[in-house]
Amino acid sequence: MEGRGPSSCARWRRRKEARPAEILTAALASFAERGFAATRLEDVAARAGVTKGTLYLYFRSKEELFKAVVRQSLVPSIARGEAIVAQSDEPSIALIERLLLEWAKLGTTPLSAIPKLILTEAGNFPELARFYHQEVVQRSMALFQAVLRRGVERGEFRPLDGELVTRCLVAPLLLAMLWRHSFEAHAKGTLDISALCRTHIDLLKHGLTRGRPKNAATATEESEVSHEPAR
Amino acid sequence: MEGRGPSSCARWRRRKEARPAEILTAALASFAERGFAATRLEDVAARAGVTKGTLYLYFRSKEELFKAVVRQSLVPSIARGEAIVAQSDEPSIALIERLLLEWAKLGTTPLSAIPKLILTEAGNFPELARFYHQEVVQRSMALFQAVLRRGVERGEFRPLDGELVTRCLVAPLLLAMLWRHSFEAHAKGTLDISALCRTHIDLLKHGLTRGRPKNAATATEESEVSHEPAR
Amino acid sequence: MEGRGPSSCARWRRRKEARPAEILTAALASFAERGFAATRLEDVAARAGVTKGTLYLYFRSKEELFKAVVRQSLVPSIARGEAIVAQSDEPSIALIERLLLEWAKLGTTPLSAIPKLILTEAGNFPELARFYHQEVVQRSMALFQAVLRRGVERGEFRPLDGELVTRCLVAPLLLAMLWRHSFEAHAKGTLDISALCRTHIDLLKHGLTRGRPKNAATATEESEVSHEPAR
Amino acid sequence: MEGRGPSSCARWRRRKEARPAEILTAALASFAERGFAATRLEDVAARAGVTKGTLYLYFRSKEELFKAVVRQSLVPSIARGEAIVAQSDEPSIALIERLLLEWAKLGTTPLSAIPKLILTEAGNFPELARFYHQEVVQRSMALFQAVLRRGVERGEFRPLDGELVTRCLVAPLLLAMLWRHSFEAHAKGTLDISALCRTHIDLLKHGLTRGRPKNAATATEESEVSHEPAR
DNA sequence: GATGAATGAGATTTCATTCAT
DNA sequence: GATGAATGAAATCTCATTCAT
Numbered sequence A, B, C, D: 001m002e003g004r005g006p007s008s009c010a011r012w013r014r015r016k017e018a019r020p021a022e023i024l025t026a027a028l029a030s031f032a033e034r035g036f037a038a039t040r041l042e043d044v045a046a047r048a049g050v051t052k053g054t055l056y057l058y059f060r061s062k063e064e065l066f067k068a069v070v071r072q073s074l075v076p077s078i079a080r081g082e083a084i085v086a087q088s089d090e091p092s093i094a095l096i097e098r099l100l101l102e103w104a105k106l107g108t109t110p111l112s113a114i115p116k117l118i119l120t121e122a123g124n125f126p127e128l129a130r131f132y133h134q135e136v137v138q139r140s141m142a143l144f145q146a147v148l149r150r151g152v153e154r155g156e157f158r159p160l161d162g163e164l165v166t167r168c169l170v171a172p173l174l175l176a177m178l179w180r181h182s183f184e185a186h187a188k189g190t191l192d193i194s195a196l197c198r199t200h201i202d203l204l205k206h207g208l209t210r211g212r213p214k215n216a217a218t219a220t221e222e223s224e225v226s227h228e229p230a231r
Numbered sequence E: 001g002a003t004g005a006a007t008g009a010g011a012t013t014t015c016a017t018t019c020a021t
Numbered sequence F: 001g002a003t004g005a006a007t008g009a010a011a012t013c014t015c016a017t018t019c020a021t
Helices: A010-034 A041-048 A052-058 A062-071 A075-087 A092-106 A110-121 A126-153 A162-180 A193-208 B010-034 B041-048 B052-058 B062-071 B075-087 B092-106 B110-121 B126-153 B162-180 B193-208 C010-034 C041-048 C052-058 C062-071 C075-087 C092-106 C110-121 C126-153 C162-180 C193-206 C216-222 D010-034 D041-048 D052-058 D062-087 D092-106 D110-121 D126-153 D162-180 D193-206
Strands: none
Touching (some): A010 A041, A010 A052, A010 A062, A010 A110, A041 A052, A041 A062, A075 A092, A075 A126, A092 A126, A092 A162, A092 A193, A110 A126, A110 A162, A110 B110, A126 A162, A162 A193, A193 B193, B010 B062, B010 B110, B041 B052, B041 B062, B062 B110, B092 B126, B092 B162, B110 B126, B110 B162, B126 B162, B162 B193, C010 C062, C041 C052, C062 C110, C062 C126, C075 C092, C075 C126, C092 C126, C092 C162, C110 C126, C110 C162, C110 D110, C126 C162, C162 C193, C162 D162, C162 D193, C193 D162, D010 D062, D010 D110, D041 D052, D041 D062, D062 D110, D062 D126, D092 D126, D092 D162, D110 D162, D126 D162, D162 D193
């Protein structure tokens, strides 16, 4: 039923293999803009340059399409984060900084739309919510908690509640992603996620680091952030 | 809202006057659960103890109902925050703490669903998004920025970028609200918003406050947070 | 949620109660004409004097509608047949005659379309086929077999294979029903089911062959059938 | 069907010539199972071991395929029946018996599905119904009527209404075919069409009732049927 | 004021049909 | 001759909205 004929002519094949990804990209964009229910498959199809019917060659239903969009989205990023942590030997605050900056890069890609999507549809897709909670939320939280624990053990950080501090760690970036896909259109400028990230890290440094006895002398080497325009 | 009809026996009139609020409450709950598009007016009606037709006596359309839900929701809270700031004479960090704690209280009320709603539907209701951005987002950000500026001027805080720091200030609480209405069902325990709030403030204190020469003696009196289970 | 208001005004109520039956009648006619798959709900609706949407107030899906049509159709007739047999004390051949004639009456009602429907759709609705086989086919076959057995026991009939003879008993009438809803339109005249029934009974009584030495005396009293145009 | 292409190595050509028949076989099976509308060409194609597109090399449309299935199906059988009658010189009842038994053989072939199909789709394919009515139904009914007339003329049969009796003659077998393709799956055993056929013929010969004055002498030579286990 | 039966526009989904390869 | 990716018309089904009562 396959492979028999000359059906493997290069162009068609390439097309067929590219289609799912094209559709997923289009779907992510549409879902991000309007949410699951308000997205019409006709729009997704148009955006992907095909017709409605074609979608059903690759995905059994709107719901399946949605799940596919979410499933294959952020998991790889999490894995990359885990790899970074596993290899790193730098100071814990630097590691956190790297993780956040790495993550901030996603903030300008289409993937940044996923959190908003999940947030919205968790109620309508409990199964998907569970999947995402397990494979993305918990794993990424575990990642940060591991670093925090390491920092405490090494004496870099004060004793702290890993879970709550993790939430404080990720909140600004996460919120920035949500912002980009909701209010940014109505705000004046563009949110500079990277700047936000640096500001956040600066706040963290002076809060997290044991750095109690910062005497004036050593202070300068740490305040590298833009906060202090004039010094 | 209307004249002395012959049907105005007290109880009935009370009912009649309560209706809009009852409907708005039901609508908020439904919209929060499923989002705008996925919410069926039949469900809203059932939750409010009326029938679909009745909704149209009070709201011209589903869209109008949604807008009403959002409009009358958080604006009063903002005003209260502004009043607090206007009257306050306490240290800036304490003022921020009060604002956040005050806000945290909303986290357990139905109002906590609004941010998620707005976030989600901003794309479908640009007009509403603009309204909310102006009346809630900007005003509340201005509030925090004012306090920050005051803190800097008074020498309590280091120089800082008001907007970015504000985003860091509000992020954990905001995220907690979103969490409550999305993942909480799939997570093990319940997120203790008030504990989160205190953790966050503790982080802020040691990051924001000039507190450079915290000598060991004074340090202890400030770390009141639960982070340090055994001391 | 009900019974509270003045909703029980007579006209509406009557309408609401009549609707399901009206729809079922329309549906039976449509399904009989075109079969299940080829029937469009829009046609059923039009025939019932309502719109598509209304159908869904009473039946959850096309499939459910179909099942309802079949379920409430012939079971009562079977029960009536069973009652006739239970009460009867007449000669067995007369009883069979009564059953067949009674049944022949259905041949001119809309119910006569059911066998064709079931026959056709048994493959697509196994569950329904099972229901019908049990509640209609088996019960009616059991009915005839009981009469046959009685006839044999009383010495009225020759020994015979109940099941096979039953099939021969019911075949002409059943086929006539199928005919009415398939070829009658393309044939010249109309099939006179009642005449067919009488012919069939006559065959049962005497067989096809020139009633061997049935002596003239007894022969006359029995050959009441139209076969013999010239007498 | 076509010239000496360069591709005409024997096997391929045989394949090519076999295709239409293979497709018709597959189509008959599918149509019989699900009916015309519910049959998907994809299934027909799969069953025939080709792809959807290939069907269109041989048949212009689904409808044409359906018509082809029906047209080439039973007409030859009718012709064979006509030949049998033309040649026969046996007693009329024996001739009828032969015709029925001959026909009963079809009951176990795929052709047995045709009557069900035609029955179902007569409404949707009036033209086809007319064709079938003319070429199959009328011709086969004429066949039986001719034999009946012959029997009456020869004094073998009583006077009778040819059309109605013909319907009684064919009903059990026809119904058995319909049964096979509808309820057989849901019934316990398998219907023995040949046994049914013999029972039916026995009924025709003697009727149901205890052969009134068939005197013992002549009776024995006729009752050859299995009904009477012990005599 | 409240009801709830009815509507019909619009969405998802299916599948016969086409056509470049 | 055969393929199978793509199409798009048509069907089912949903639900915001209306309106007679």
